[in-house]
Amino acid sequence: MAYFVWRADYSVGDERIDSEHQHLLELAELLRTALRSGRGRQVVDDAFQALAHHVAKHFEQEESLFEAPGHPGCDAHRAEHSLFREELLELQAEKRLGHRHVERELTNWVESRLVVHLLEEVHACASRGTRP
Numbered sequence: 001m002a003y004f005v006w007r008a009d010y011s012v013g014d015e016r017i018d019s020e021h022q023h024l025l026e027l028a029e030l031l032r033t034a035l036r037s038g039r040g041r042q043v044v045d046d047a048f049q050a051l052a053h054h055v056a057k058h059f060e061q062e063e064s065l066f067e068a069p070g071h072p073g074c075d076a077h078r079a080e081h082s083l084f085r086e087e088l089l090e091l092q093a094e095k096r097l098g099h100r101h102v103e104r105e106l107t108n109w110v111e112s113r114l115v116v117h118l119l120e121e122v123h124a125c126a127s128r129g130t131r132p
């Protein structure tokens with residue numbers, strides 16, 4: 001059974017952003033499963049690459065929306081994105097170095113960082129009364 005699952009209350013009210021967020025959770029789930037089942041290095045590395053690639057792509061897409069008026073706090077949001085990219089690369093490096101507990105760290109990262117960020121976006125959109 002999938003651990004990271006999209007929920008209706010994660011919706012920011014924009015189909016494109018929602019489907020990207022949903023995809024990120026699916027990729028995180030694939031990576032978690034690969035780590036958990038002890039899949040080979042190449043499979044885990046590919047899953048890390050896919051998640052990192054789509055996280056970066058999603059952040060770029062979101063940041064391009066910041067150019068529009070009515071987006072207070074976009075510098076802080078951008079800074080948070082940079083931090084997330086670094087944290088994900090660190091996790092990947094830890095796995096390559098053979099660290100244990102990377103699956104648990106990934107799970108913590110998704111729950112306490114990625115999902116929390118996503119919910120902040122939901123609240124920001126709701127309080128602005130706008131879409132992303």
Ligand SMILES: [Fe+2]
Nearest residue numbers: 062077117121
């Ligand atoms: Fe974001």
Ligand SMILES: [Fe+2]
Nearest residue numbers: 021062118121
């Ligand atoms: Fe987002």
